[in-house]
Amino acid sequence: MLNPLKLFQPTSVQEASQALVEFGAKANLYAGGAELLLLLRNGLIDAEILIDVKKIERLRRLDSLDGTLHVGACLTHHELATNAPIRERAPSFAYAESQLANIRVRNQGTLGGNLAFNDPHSDPGTILLVHNASVTIGNAKGERRLALGDFFLDMYATALEAGELLLEVEIPSLPAGMTSAYKRLHRYQRPTLGVAAAARIAGGIVADARLAVGCIGPKAQRLTELEGKVKGVPLTDTTRIFAEQKKYLRDVLHPVDDLLGSVEYKLYMTGMMLGDALAEAAGERRPED
């Protein structure tokens, strides 16, 4: 049983932002509710008012401008996993969305809700980081855009300030010749580990690489230092390099021991799966789906 709730259904960003300010700590933004309702039921948060943002047209946008996909915050995971332009232009992102939790969560949960919630055990953020995705945030006065990496602050914490809501995610096309891959390790529905890579390979050498890891620490992160280490290296040597990164990965990702596995296990698997993801991005292997 949920405690009594009241509903407010704004139809504009301005109205939603004003409601956030007026209702303050009594209110929570509500889109799909996949995460929020669980927390309410378990008494982990205490809201009296749901501000349902699904009536705001701006948050249902899905189009492409100058090679960048603009994905409204209220689109569901299933809508994104099955959308033809997304599957064509960001196939690894579509794949990550298709693997998220289960079909019921994908039908209900939204991309914006997922990113704004910033649960560490999640898929979309990790793959979006290697696409250099950004987010647009709005309040009653206007909008601002920031890199997704700057939006994620800590577990369950984002750069959203009072009165602000996440409007959309921008996913730029990868540079010419670069392709991406997403790999996940899961025993339960929330992933233990998510690894994303994007690569451009020229003559067997890694000409450019982007790497990101999520789930094992507080937030999904790019591994820029490691990206530098594999540039100019033969693709066949990268597996060895990744296997030698335990200290670096521990320092950057802050993994924790939990029911999903020990720190040692997670670091070992991260090294292994970085190799798998890079090889898959390079077209050496196919996704196992």
Place this chain on the structure above:
Amino acid sequence: METRSSFNLTVTVNSQPWSGEVAIEETLLEFLRERLHLTGTKRSCESEVCGACTVLIDNRAVSACNYLAFEANGKSLFTIEGVARGNELDPLQEAFIRNIGAQCGYCTPGQIMAAKALLMDNPNPSREQIAEWLGGNICRCGAYGAIAQSILEAAAAYRSKKEIR
């Protein structure tokens, strides 16, 4: 700013129209089990993990436990009680019985509703596609092999009848 604590819900439940006031916090599971006494939809994990409360909203699977009833407004709700036509079992039900696709039976309504949604989406799924789609429907008795076989057989039966209801 006007907030409301109840919602005037209009919904179709297994092809029957229903209208009335529901509290905002009323879940679809509470609506079905306590208000409509449709107890085929089971309460289990209440975390959107196990699939025992799977129902279809406009032919899409959702977890009734973690879905607010007011969200079904204007939509079509389909539960295990709506699957058979009178005394005539659905091909999925027949196949589950034939293959012993249930042991204790607690997860079965959810398995069948998830399978319904799959077959509406993909009338000819492979065993692998069935396993992936039903990955979120847990059977603690471990009847998975028989469940997958039942869905394969029901899919063939639907295809020969050229309809999936």
